[in-house]
Amino acid sequence: MNLPDMIYKWFDDRFKISELLPPIVKHPAPEKVTSNPLYCLGGTAFLCFLILAGSGIFLAFYYKPTPEEAYKSVEHIMTAVPMGSLIRSIHHWTANLMIAAVSLHMIRVYFMGAYKNPRELNWVVGVLLFLVATTFGFSGYLLPWDQLAFWATKIGTGIAGSIPVMGPYISLILLGGTDITADTMTRFYAIHVLILPAAIIVLLGVHFMMVRIQGISGRL
């Protein structure tokens, strides 16, 4: 018995891989799903998420979320850190591509009626994922702390703040006060790198589990 077989057997004895793997590996995807490129959009969005997580962790090594240091640290990433400018650009473009892929995925699901019985709740989770993805974009927009970041956030939080009843609370939670300050930055940073990643991982898990249990709506 060679080494790979021995390793496989070691794990198989303990975790019964030979029983667990075939249903995953041989699980059939409907013929139309495999041949129609419209079904790639959800997977593309997930790939974007993985790239964003990787490039985001890289950026978090160098980024400093304070009004004094944020802009300088982004400049440092772009000019001094090896490949820094490329990684930041990848993070930027992948974020935009992810929103585009998620939007097109939703349009595909809507026009194919794939949200119908029994997949109603998966549509609901999908809308929540769309909300999380766009909130990622909103919270990330402030972090470079340049003119556009500051003023777009000022207007954005102003709009969210004028929603009836909830608005003032949303505004207070986001800003940590009445204006964009150092408190706002740390909050946006915590939302961007702690709260939203946790939320998206849970929601993606539920989203994929439901697809796995219910299968892909195979109509075309």
Next chain:
Amino acid sequence: MALIEVEKEGKDMAGTQEKQPVRVRGFPFYPHFLLREVVVMCIVIGSILMLSSLFPAGLLKPADPFDTPSPIFPEWYYLYVFGFLKFWTFDVGPIPAKIIGVTLPMVVWYGLLIMVPFIDRNPSTELKDRKFAVGMGIVVLLGILYFTYYSIVNH
């Protein structure tokens, strides 16, 4: 040629699992489906690398709370909210225009979006049997495009 093989594999699989025949006619996840996913991954990663190299992410002047720049654009996927807010200047009864301009594209729009499967009770998935749902979908898409355009023109 590939398809015949696939039907056979589908039947093989039905035999190995339960006695009940699996009626799904499709490709097994590995290698067929995964191979297609890998091809798509290569295209997506290639496109991202190309865009990032040709058009690097920019950085403007440092934030200055005392100097309002013009124009200020949010991310492109929020433009329609701004557009609608600028477009809607009519008070409805006692409700001020600004409240409607903010509530409709955020609260009402997301509320309706989340309720879609519970509003649309038509069981058919055929486009021609879903004239209302398809019509609404097209109207909403055109609306979002129009308000996005409106926000760029009237910044």
